[in-house]
Amino acid sequence: MFAEPPDLDRAALAEALHSGWGLTVATLEYAPVGYGAHHYRVRDTAGVEWFVNVAAGPDPDALERAFGTAAALAEAGLEFVAAPRRRPDGRCLTVMAGGYAVSVTGLIDGVSHGFGDALPEPARAELLAALGRLHAMPVPADTPVDRLIIPHRDELGLHGDELGEPWSDGPYSRRTREIVALRRGFLEELLARYDALVPVVTAARDAWVVTHGEPHPGNVMLPAGGGLRLIDWDTVAVAPPQRDLWMVAPDDSPTTALYRLRWTLTDVCAFVHELRGPHVDDEDARLAWRELSGYLTPAI
DSSP, X not given: OOSOOTTOOHHHHHHHHHHHHOOOEEEEEEEXXXXXXXXXXXXXXXXXXXXXXXXXXXXXXXXXXXXXXXXXXXXXXXXXXXXXXOXXXXXXXXEOTTSEEEEEEEOOOEEOOXXXXXXXXXXXXXXXXXXXXXXXXXXXXXXXBOOOOOTTGGGGOOSSSSOXXXXXXXXXXXXXXXXXXXXXXXXXXXXXXXXXXXXHHHTTGGGOEEEOSOOSGGGEEEETTSSOEEOOOTTOEEEOTHHHHTTTSOOSSHHHHHHHHHHHHHHHHHHHHHHHSSOOSSHXXXXXXXXXXXXXXXXX
8 A cells, every 4th residue: 555544553563563573673664565455664673674564454363364374385385485474472463453463574685576567487487386386285274265255346336226325435435436337237247257157166166276366476576586485475265276377377267267357356346445435535545546447447
């Protein structure tokens, strides 16, 4: 996220890092990168640098299971897994007042990429090899299972004849409601196609494997010393291999079609969720509106 949450107390965050991981903070700097969570760069008093993830309002049990899975995969020998660091009690999260869930990973010195970047071919080949190793791993205990749901789907308001009461909790609410109303038929068509594919994909559940969920270039780091690291393991889940491969080496299977559709629908629903509710006109809201418009406007 690009805007630091105004209600997050940096002193309380420093205390959470100390009580959870024994880190004594020397410097703490907000990092306006990524989407879906807030990030900080931290240097401790020993001079070690850390990357701190602060998720706003997640299901802490689900996030703990995801991060615990990533930690278990790294501990099992997958060196490319940039897993959150465990606390001394074995957990990966500290939940602050206000529902903020804090996790810590080592800062990676290397080359990062944007979501829409093209990976160099050697890095793409290395990513495919890493995913192959991941998909061959035994499933760690308590790994989440992909339920193929689309979060916030009901907030599109497509279940009745009208979209419900006017959305007026923020500066982008009205225009969000208008574009959803205008593209209602298009969204209903995408949802119907998705729903028809779900039973096809679940019929092969016995072949599901451990997947990262979002191995796009924005989640790939190339360390200065060589190799590759996959970051952002909050989406790890047992699922078909195509959940990862549709982004890297897509095929023409129904499973790839489902995950391509779900990416679009999940983004649209997430942006609608953000913009129909209370929000302010900051860079995060402007990004959400640009992305939502990008999904819906070309189809008009």
